Amino acid sequence: MKEDKLRQKVFENNWYTRQNRPKISETNSSIVEIKIELYFEYISATKIEKHVMEIFRPTDPFYFKIDCINDECLHSTLDLEPEIRNMLYEKQETRTGEKLCEGYNNYTQYLYKGNSCLATMKYFITIIYNK
Numbered sequence: 698m699k700e701d702k703l704r705q706k707v708f709e710n711n712w713y714t715r716q717n718r719p720k721i722s723e724t725n726s727s728i729v730e731i732k733i734e735l736y737f738e739y740i741s742a743t744k745i746e747k748h749v750m751e752i753f754r755p756t757d758p759f760y761f762k763i764d765c766i767n768d769e770c771l772h773s774t775l776d777l778e779p780e781i782r783n784m785l786y787e788k789q790e791t792r793t794g795e796k797l798c799e800g801y802n803n804y805t806q807y808l809y810k811g812n813s814c815l816a817t818m819k820y821f822i823t824i825i826y827n828k
């Protein structure tokens with residue numbers, strides 16, 4: 698598959714998955730807000746850094762896949778759903794950690810099943826529950 702078609706297909710699949718997810722309130726009715734703060738770092742020719750903060754409301758879909766900082770990345774593995782599900786299970790309010798993107802570095806690496814992206818993402822998750 699050509700690169701633009703492949704990227705379009707990945708984008709559409711993610712979009713479709715997100716649309717079809719239950720709402721956060723349907724997954725867990727005690728959630729008021731989920732705040733995710735992210736610090737990305739990716740080293741290619743130069744070092745790129747990015748800080749992102751996202752707030753999820755009860756009416757948002759229960760979907761926490763994160764866009765990789767590396768624009769060329771394909772099949773990024775950055776997804777905070779397991780962490781959030783675990784926090785909900787343990788009724789935890791905050792969690793921090795770090796993830797490494799194991800998607801393909803770029804389209805060429807995807808074709809030859811070569812190098813992983815290896816962008817790093819530090820995350821700080823805060824869940825506010827209603828009392």
Ligand SMILES: [Zn+2]
Nearest residue numbers: 765770798814
């Ligand atoms: Zn990546």
